[in-house]
Amino acid sequence: MSDLIFVMIVGAAAFAWWSAARAAAERAESIGREACRLAGVQWLDQTVHASGLRLRRRDDGRLGFERSFRFEYSEDGVERSVGRLVLRGDELVAFVGPVGGEQVVQALR
Template identity: 65%
Template sequence: MPTLVILMILAGAAFGFWSAGRAAAERAEVVGRNACEAAGVQWLDQTVHVTAIRLCRGGDGWLGWERTFRFDYSRDGEDRHVGRLVLRGDRLVNFIGPVSRLETPPPT
């Protein structure tokens, strides 16, 4: 009987970890898509890929997961660039990716 209880606890923890990972991936997709749209670039592959996960302490002092995601984008449809974003829970803490192009002033 105790073995069944332990298995149920482990299964519940695994499901919770998987569910939180899916929620973070969906949040990362929204952030990546919106950043590409704002910068006027093409978001490639329509997906993000988790590249790292680590345990970290949040601003409230509780332990949580920090997930790093990677996505690809293109400026002209022929090139390919890599963007990265880091989520701590569902909060964006770091972003490297497309920025909107600023027009350069004419030479003087």
């Protein structure tokens, strides 16, 4: 019986981890897409790519995950540029991307 409980706890933790990672990726995708739209550039590949994960203290002092993402955009349809954003929980804490996309960052902070 205790083995079953252990397996259920591990399964629940794995699902919670996956769900939080998916939610962060969806939020990063939304931010990247909106930043590119406001900057008038083409958002390439229609996705973001996870590029880092760190444990960081949140503003309330508790430990949480800080996830980094990258995305690609093009100003002229030929050259690819890389944008980066960092989420701590669902809060945007850093953004590097297309000029004009900073408006989105200010609106989402």
